[in-house]
Amino acid sequence: MTGVTAHARVTAAPDGSLPLLRGDGPFALRRTRAAGPWSQVTVVGAMSAPLGGDRLRLTAEALPGAALRVTSAAATIALPGRDGDGATYDTALTVGADASLWWLPEPVVSAARSDLRMTTRVDVADTARLVYREEQILGRAGEEPGRLVARLVLRIGGVVALDQELAYGPGVPGYDGGAVLGGHRAVGQLLVADPAFADKPPEAALLGGTAVVTPLAASAALVTAVAADGLALRRLLTAGAEHLGVVA
Amino acid sequence: MHLDHPETFPHRHTWSSAAPTLPDGTRRALRIGLGGPVGSGKTATVAALCRALRDRLSIAVVTNDIYTREDADFLLRNAVLPPERIAAVETGACPHTAIRDDISANLEAVEELEERTGPLDLVLVESGGDNLTATFSTGLVDAQVFVIDVAAGDDIPRKGGPGVTTADLLVVNKTDLAPYVGSDLDGMARDAKAQRGDLPVAFTSLRGEDGVRPVADWVLERLAAWTAGRPVRAAAV
């Protein structure tokens, strides 16, 4: 098996410092300027990844009381590998008591013939706040999409609040039909966990014909959107974030 | 914490109308179904019944629309009952299925009304306008009324069908229109008698003062029987 194995890590402390900031393989981590008590880290691609066969891990933790914002410098483009192997990309996010994490990377683009399995596990303390965005684009301009399976699990206080797995691309039955993506080429979600929702859950809201804001059964809310392209998708997710009182 | 349904509801034992008592041992409300073809005046009859009886009885209404909520909205607009006493059941384009073949959604609605606003004396279950064959399941209602009108043709009683023939009360509505549409009320009464034997028929004109009185009186008789633990259905009296 060929491919890169890498594990990048970042930990934010309540004083705004980053006691752990370790890039690896294709991940270069840069501390970037942020306002107030926030620490901000930008993930910069140091090489083309993920390619088929790559095993990538990204771990971020906001220690109790910390406020961390993570962005990325460019879209992540999933590409096919030489041997036809799939790639994995596992993200583990932990948000401690009274901490905040804003996780706002650029989209993942599934290039033709790519095969990527993404797993994101987010563990949020009961008193923590989270803003998490993910966007997937089905193929670069004018090409067929690769295959993507993306699972997102949110736990609040150790209890599963959201478990979603999106799959599309060659070999995924029915993904392009009217129940799943219906021909749309961009899909994404924005997840907000906020202890204030326990007393006052946000109202469900419709954002045009292809996006919706929904309160979960736990103290979190989800914006779900499909769109023709990444730009339209971002607009929908941003509108949903604003509905939830988040200005990203 | 689960945020969808923090409210608590009492425990439900029953799965059909067969049981005459609620879990707490009290007698549940009498359930009367109103069916009949489109435009015969079912909703108007329900509205008139509510107006005639609401000062004496605690009433709630379940509507079964072909399109959601139209009849419920009519009742709300006309303020015949407070909104929490009106529930709309969606029927997937088949109101006769919801009142006869698969009554589970209607039973849900009836029981929720009793829990929300109870104790109730009377629940009226109105079917969506359907055809002459639509009747209520005995698992849903204790007695049923079939509403036709003179303007749809004075041959309907003669044609019969399960609604006309077996309903506990047949209501022939819009009698005020008979002279204008050339309907023969005496003939309709004779045909109904031939189809129904001793089962009662009420001729109504809801435009007149107290026009719903014959139906309201019939409902009160049924309720008296129900409260006394006697059989409710006219055929069994």
Place this chain on the structure above:
Amino acid sequence: MSTRRTALLLLADGRFPAGAHAHSGGAEAAVRAGRIDGPATLAAFCRGRLHTTGLVAAALAAAACAGCDPYALDAAADARTPTPALRDTARKLGRQLLRAARATWPAPELHAVAATRPRGLHQPVVLGLTARAAGLTPHDVAQAAAYDTVSSPATAAVRLLSLDPFDATAVLAGLADAMDAVAAQATAAAEAVLATGSTDHLPAASAPLLDITAQQHAAWPVRLFAS
């Protein structure tokens, strides 16, 4: 065995009086949006629904039938249903199925659920408990759940589009292999849940358009179907 087969036929019959006839499984919204307009698009819709919602429902049902904790399964179903309109629908259908099940196959387990959760459990969980009371296997009920997720939209499409019912039935027959595969996958997941005691092994396949349009549909002032 023959008793079991009859119970399976009863449970999978669209005429089983548990409220399904008033629900379109998202088809009414898809028809309005032009995403279902004939047999081909109905088939694509059903295939997508089967491998997402259908897989999750089948696994929940199989796990409940196998004896996993129904309340933990219900919480797992919540986490897999981000749309409140669909959670409400699932619980409402769960209550209606429980009513029919308690009359058809009375069992202490079913009565206990009614007593402890008057607001209901997600329908697939109740389906699994019903199957258990009727003597069915987890694989049986996974098959029934998979079938249910495609028969609802197919039946609704016939009513909504005046689609040729023979075409709609042929669409369902064409999905037979896919339903078998989903039932097998769901049964395996249920076995993993039973063996480990963790609902993390349940599939979580999501269908963004079903989630989005279900919430829209619930806000329509005029509609034929409840969902």
